[in-house]
Amino acid sequence: MTITPVDVVNLLINGSIDGLLIALPTLALTLVMGIARFPNAATGDYMTVSAYAGIGVQALGGASILLAGLGAVAAGAAISIVFYLWVFRALRGRAPVASLVASIGVAFFARSMLTLFVGHDQHTFSVPLVRAWNFGGIRVLPTDLYVAAVALLVMLLLFAMLHMTPIGRQMRALADNPDLARACGIRSGRVLLALWATVGALCALGGMMFGIKAVVSPELGWELLIPAFAAMIVGGIGSPIGAVAGAVLLGIASELSVPFVGPSYKIAVAFALLLLVLLLRPRGLFGKPIVAR
Amino acid sequence: MTAYLVAVGIVALIYMLLTIGLNLQYGYTGLINFGVVAFFAIGAYTSALLALHGWWLVPAFGVATVVAAIVAYPIGLLSLRLSDEYLAVVTLGFSEVVRIAIQQEEWLTKGVQGLPGIPRMFAFMGVGGDADVAILAVLVACNVAVIGLMLHLVRSPYGRLIQAIRDDEVAVEAMGKDPRRLKVQVFMLGAGLAGLAGAFYAHFITYLSPDQFLPLVTFYVWIAMIIGGTGRTTGAVAGSLLLLVFLEGSRFARDWVPGVSEVQMASVRLALVGLGLVLFTLYRPQGLMGSRR
Amino acid sequence: MSAPGRVRASRNHAGVLLAASGVNKHFGGFKVLDDVSFEVGAGRLVGIVGTNGAGKSTLFAVVSGRLDSDAGSVTFAGDDITRLDPVRRARLGLGRTFQVPREFAHLTVRENFLVAAHCEYGETLRSVFGGWRRVDREQRALRERADGWIEFLGLMHVAGEPAGSLSGGQKKLLELGRMLMTEPRCILLDEPFAGVNPVLVEQISQCIRDLNATRGIAFVVIEHHLTALKALVQHLYVMDRGRVIADGDPASVLAQPRVLEAYMGGVI
Numbered sequence: 001m002t003i004t005p006v007d008v009v010n011l012l013i014n015g016s017i018d019g020l021l022i023a024l025p026t027l028a029l030t031l032v033m034g035i036a037r038f039p040n041a042a043t044g045d046y047m048t049v050s051a052y053a054g055i056g057v058q059a060l061g062g063a064s065i066l067l068a069g070l071g072a073v074a075a076g077a078a079i080s081i082v083f084y085l086w087v088f089r090a091l092r093g094r095a096p097v098a099s100l101v102a103s104i105g106v107a108f109f110a111r112s113m114l115t116l117f118v119g120h121d122q123h124t125f126s127v128p129l130v131r132a133w134n135f136g137g138i139r140v141l142p143t144d145l146y147v148a149a150v151a152l153l154v155m156l157l158l159f160a161m162l163h164m165t166p167i168g169r170q171m172r173a174l175a176d177n178p179d180l181a182r183a184c185g186i187r188s189g190r191v192l193l194a195l196w197a198t199v200g201a202l203c204a205l206g207g208m209m210f211g212i213k214a215v216v217s218p219e220l221g222w223e224l225l226i227p228a229f230a231a232m233i234v235g236g237i238g239s240p241i242g243a244v245a246g247a248v249l250l251g252i253a254s255e256l257s258v259p260f261v262g263p264s265y266k267i268a269v270a271f272a273l274l275l276l277v278l279l280l281r282p283r284g285l286f287g288k289p290i291v292a293r
Numbered sequence: 294m295t296a297y298l299v300a301v302g303i304v305a306l307i308y309m310l311l312t313i314g315l316n317l318q319y320g321y322t323g324l325i326n327f328g329v330v331a332f333f334a335i336g337a338y339t340s341a342l343l344a345l346h347g348w349w350l351v352p353a354f355g356v357a358t359v360v361a362a363i364v365a366y367p368i369g370l371l372s373l374r375l376s377d378e379y380l381a382v383v384t385l386g387f388s389e390v391v392r393i394a395i396q397q398e399e400w401l402t403k404g405v406q407g408l409p410g411i412p413r414m415f416a417f418m419g420v421g422g423d424a425d426v427a428i429l430a431v432l433v434a435c436n437v438a439v440i441g442l443m444l445h446l447v448r449s450p451y452g453r454l455i456q457a458i459r460d461d462e463v464a465v466e467a468m469g470k471d472p473r474r475l476k477v478q479v480f481m482l483g484a485g486l487a488g489l490a491g492a493f494y495a496h497f498i499t500y501l502s503p504d505q506f507l508p509l510v511t512f513y514v515w516i517a518m519i520i521g522g523t524g525r526t527t528g529a530v531a532g533s534l535l536l537l538v539f540l541e542g543s544r545f546a547r548d549w550v551p552g553v554s555e556v557q558m559a560s561v562r563l564a565l566v567g568l569g570l571v572l573f574t575l576y577r578p579q580g581l582m583g584s585r586r
Numbered sequence: 587m588s589a590p591g592r593v594r595a596s597r598n599h600a601g602v603l604l605a606a607s608g609v610n611k612h613f614g615g616f617k618v619l620d621d622v623s624f625e626v627g628a629g630r631l632v633g634i635v636g637t638n639g640a641g642k643s644t645l646f647a648v649v650s651g652r653l654d655s656d657a658g659s660v661t662f663a664g665d666d667i668t669r670l671d672p673v674r675r676a677r678l679g680l681g682r683t684f685q686v687p688r689e690f691a692h693l694t695v696r697e698n699f700l701v702a703a704h705c706e707y708g709e710t711l712r713s714v715f716g717g718w719r720r721v722d723r724e725q726r727a728l729r730e731r732a733d734g735w736i737e738f739l740g741l742m743h744v745a746g747e748p749a750g751s752l753s754g755g756q757k758k759l760l761e762l763g764r765m766l767m768t769e770p771r772c773i774l775l776d777e778p779f780a781g782v783n784p785v786l787v788e789q790i791s792q793c794i795r796d797l798n799a800t801r802g803i804a805f806v807v808i809e810h811h812l813t814a815l816k817a818l819v820q821h822l823y824v825m826d827r828g829r830v831i832a833d834g835d836p837a838s839v840l841a842q843p844r845v846l847e848a849y850m851g852g853v854i
Contacts (some may be wrong), residue, residue, distance in 0.1 A: 039387075086310040098574050112562075115556075262397065271389075278379065282374075346728055450721065451711060453693065457701045460691050461690060467688075
């Protein structure tokens with residue numbers, strides 16, 4: 001089959017947009033990795049639960065997407081903080097495996113509570129229907145641009161917080177050198193609460209954006225877990241810039257692979273890139289060099 | 294009633310093989326395998342496809358076991374380069390890729406439609422009744438042999454060394470012993486057992502489809518191992534029996550609690566598995582070992 | 587207590603067993619090891635002291651192979667081992683213990699000793715499925731040797747206990763014993779006296795002297811416990827901020843003004 005330049009541009013556009021959206025849960029993953037030092041397998045399900053919360057708000061409170069978004073963020077932050085206080089805080093002294101296994105448990109528990117009380121149905125956000133723009137074959141959906149723009153805005157806000165606010169600086173200090181940070185008087189308890197609230201908000205917005213772009217289903221988040229993890233590794237663990245770069249790279253690569261392996265193998269492409277990076281350059285694009293095992 | 298118990302017993306013994314294999318990998322050697330279901334699926338489909346092409350069951354089972362072990366080889370090599378948490382997510386990703394491949398490669402696996410008409414074990418004895426008892430007997434013999442092997446292995450110098458690897462790999466190297474060969478061997482052995490379990494499963498259920506091989510199965514095996522007591526083969530035996538009590542019990546519970554649909558019960562089961570993973574990690578850390586520094 | 591096995595005269599002739607030469611190591615922009623060199627003659631007892639952060643443990647990591655140096659070389663028994671991994675260095679006879687004991691917590695003390703010994707056949711996968719009598723024979727010989735060392739180190743009363751339940755001092759003895767099962771020619775001891783009660787310190791010192799005298803094992807000891815170390819080693823190196831600032835016999839080295847100055851404000 002022949003691939004025209006127009007096809008490539010379309011794939012690049014779609015891939016970049018997907019990448020920007022995936023960047024949100026990837027950021028959530030990399031923040032937790034950098035500070036709490038374990039892969040949080042519940043990231044996906046935080047997204048799903050928040051997205052459903054957004055749907056719920058929209059169903060109750062009228063058609064305002066903004067309100068739905070706020071509802072989602074509130075739900076995401078809440079669920080993230082609750083599970084931190086109940087589960088992850090108690091596991092802080094233990095090996096990362098323990099937190100990882102527990103996070104799988106949290107993921108299952110959150111998802112099951114959702115499906116039990118809300119059901120398995122798919123939902124869509126009611127967004128104004130706008131036709132796709134077409135520039136000589138290059139298709140752009142305004143909705144897609146909208147969600148990508150929101151994602152970018154969220155990322156900018158996050159970077160602003162990390163670099164320009166005291167709490168953000170404390171988070172980075174805690175990620176860099178926890179002992180030194182504590183010795184400098186940084187109270188990790190407060191910082192960690194802020195961290196998990198941020199993580200929840202990021203997941204919520206990610207879930208919302210994906211939900212707006214496509215549909216909200218119980219598997220929404222879980223299916224994004226592996227691609228987000230891959231993006232985190234490719235970009236470099238603990239590096240927010242890396243998370244975004246890795247996500248966009250992965251989004252584009254996955255999209256470009258579609259003409260060759262079909263849409264269902266996108267996760268396999270992400271996985272293959274993950275393996276490649278782990279084997280050839282374990283620290284990813286922007287990560288710190290990992291000391292030899 | 295007896296027929297029902299025999300069927301439950303068969304499923305329990307299949308899970309027992311899976312749990313013993315995982316216990317060898319994680320309980321004895323400290324290798325985190327979140328991709329158990331992948332090798333289960335590979336064994337199941339390999340044996341089913343061979344049998345559908347006229348192969349006799351015994352050699353088909355053998356090939357299924359070997360193929361699963363061989364596929365585990367590159368993953369085993371990967372485990373040498375990755376620390377615990379990364380291996381966990383990589384194996385999880387691997388199992389999802391396998392499931393997607395099964396879904397997509399319809400020319401081989403009939404994809405989502407499923408693979409029906411797989412020859413049953415002891416088919417000449419009819420379906421159910423005597424045939425099932427025969428299957429149960431074979432599985433009991435198989436498990437007894439495997440359990441015997443495991444108990445012998447754990448007391449042998451080989452078993453001592455893999456447990457030392459679990460406890461502290463750096464110290465093992467400092468003694469002049471290379472842990473790598475053993476880790477790969479153990480990974481392959483555990484995978485082979487999972488493949489064998491898959492073959493038994495395929496020729497009992499006689500119908501395979503990709504959604505029988507979701508990550509949830511992997512975590513059923515994990516919770517069975519954890520509840521029974523990680524690091525002990527007797528624990529794996531007890532845990533798999535308890536797991537089946539739980540799985541079957543939840544089916545019965547629906548008869549007592551009116552108005553609960555099968556879908557809702559599935560959510561309850563997911564919730565309990567999730568809760569189990571969280572609670573055991575929090576309150577029974579010895580159920581998880583995690584003794585690496 | 588005396589060491590089991592044949593008595594061998596300590597080899598004090600001029601053979602250099604272990605040597606590091608011009609070792610450099612950076613971490614980020616920070617130079618942790620700056621042109622460090624030292625020598626350990628066969629059968630000698632050498633100590634390394636220095637304040638915290640002087641680079642002692644990093645030096646051990648480089649010598650044992652856990653860390654690559656940026657420059658410099660390490661030789662053992664005449665062979666350049668700079669590029670060898672820790673496993674191969676250990677096989678050549680260069681053993682080490684760790685600052686924080688790395689016992690195999692879920693194995694018993696005896697199993698810790700047994701697992702250290704070289705098992706030609708017993709540690710192959712094949713031996714799990716067959717050839718069990720050969721494994722038994724191997725194991726019986728090993729058991730005797732292990733029990734000998736357990737006895738020597740005074741751990742017989744806990745031989746059947748999981749190693750994780752031992753006290754800190756006992757774990758140090760266990761690590762030493764585990765090392766001895768590999769029949770090393772040189773052992774790097776990383777703070778063997780840290781957190782150990784005075785009686786045990788004397789016991790460990792005596793073990794080291796015994797092993798050195800009867801089996802000719804060379805020891806390189808990092809320590810902060812200067813009194814015990816002074817009485818133990820024949821040659822002392824002092825490190826400060828990544829460099830070797832003095833070496834010689836313990837008494838004179840520790841009297842040098844440079845050394846005393848480096849220790850001002852440091853932990854002794």
